[in-house]
Amino acid sequence: MAAQGRRIDRVYNALLWRMMGTVTHVTTQDPVVALTFDDGPHPESTPRLLDILEKHGAHATFFMVGEAAQRHPDIVRRVAEAGHAIGNHSWDHSSLPLLSGKERRAQIRACEKALAPYGQRLFRPPYGHQSLASRLDALGLGYQVVTWSVTASDWQDRDAQWITDRLTDETSPGDIVLFHDALYTYVEKRYTDREPTLQAVDLLLECLGERFRFVTVPELLRSGEPQRRNWYQEADVDWLNRLGGAFGEPRRYVRSSGR
Numbered sequence: 487m488a489a490q491g492r493r494i495d496r497v498y499n500a501l502l503w504r505m506m507g508t509v510t511h512v513t514t515q516d517p518v519v520a521l522t523f524d525d526g527p528h529p530e531s532t533p534r535l536l537d538i539l540e541k542h543g544a545h546a547t548f549f550m551v552g553e554a555a556q557r558h559p560d561i562v563r564r565v566a567e568a569g570h571a572i573g574n575h576s577w578d579h580s581s582l583p584l585l586s587g588k589e590r591r592a593q594i595r596a597c598e599k600a601l602a603p604y605g606q607r608l609f610r611p612p613y614g615h616q617s618l619a620s621r622l623d624a625l626g627l628g629y630q631v632v633t634w635s636v637t638a639s640d641w642q643d644r645d646a647q648w649i650t651d652r653l654t655d656e657t658s659p660g661d662i663v664l665f666h667d668a669l670y671t672y673v674e675k676r677y678t679d680r681e682p683t684l685q686a687v688d689l690l691l692e693c694l695g696e697r698f699r700f701v702t703v704p705e706l707l708r709s710g711e712p713q714r715r716n717w718y719q720e721a722d723v724d725w726l727n728r729l730g731g732a733f734g735e736p737r738r739y740v741r742s743s744g745r
């Protein structure tokens with residue numbers, strides 16, 4: 487009986503982990519990597535990025551902000567028709583742990599509606615901020631939460647060569663790489679320039695095109711064993727409140743508003 491109990495415990499824990507863990511990468515024998523692009527669609531940089539990906543025969547995943555997607559449904563459609571995957575990045579890029587449960591679920595649902603019929607049930611939390619409650623909300627709405635294992639740091643002051651050199655060294659099979667085809671909120675306005683990101687993607691695909699196949703997140707997840715982490719990151723309210731917004735004044739938070 488004790489052995490059976492332990493077995494049930496193991497199955498239960500594995501199931502719970504599968505439901506509650508956050509996917510960061512996969513372990514795989516295949517030379518596959520998933521590039522991901524957050525915060526778009528953007529009317530200028532996203533179409534240019536699509537051309538670069540097409541030139542290299544690469545596929546990617548776009549975690550879109552619902553409000554931006556609603557303004558550019560033609561770009562959402564173009565991304566999907568080019569064979570890329572589209573995931574949910576909330577309605578207006580709010581830090582979800584600081585909202586009420588009702589507001590959080592409304593954020594995910596409103597984005598889902600803006601991405602329909604192209605959005606997949608993949609969610610990336612804005613800023614990577616996640617609490618147990620916000621993770622449960624994504625689960626309740628049927629979403630798999632996907633973050634990353636490598637970042638381009640392209641929301642900061644980085645040039646294309648710096649991004650490319652680092653990613654060329656750091657990228658391994660099974661990685662999920664974080665880029666931004668837009669910055670919905672920014673630390674400094676000049677960082678919203680997407681030229682370094684676009685150049686870096688072009689250079690990176692040139693350098694690594696022989697070594698890796700660039701696939702969407704759903705394809706990557708099928709290529710190996712998804713690796714999950716307990717990914718809980720608290721929001722830094724003071725930092726959030728200093729950010730600028732690319733489309734008007736962003737949300738301001740009060741420390742006690744989280745539930």
Ligand SMILES: [Zn+2]
Nearest residue numbers: 524525612613
């Ligand atoms: Zn974002």
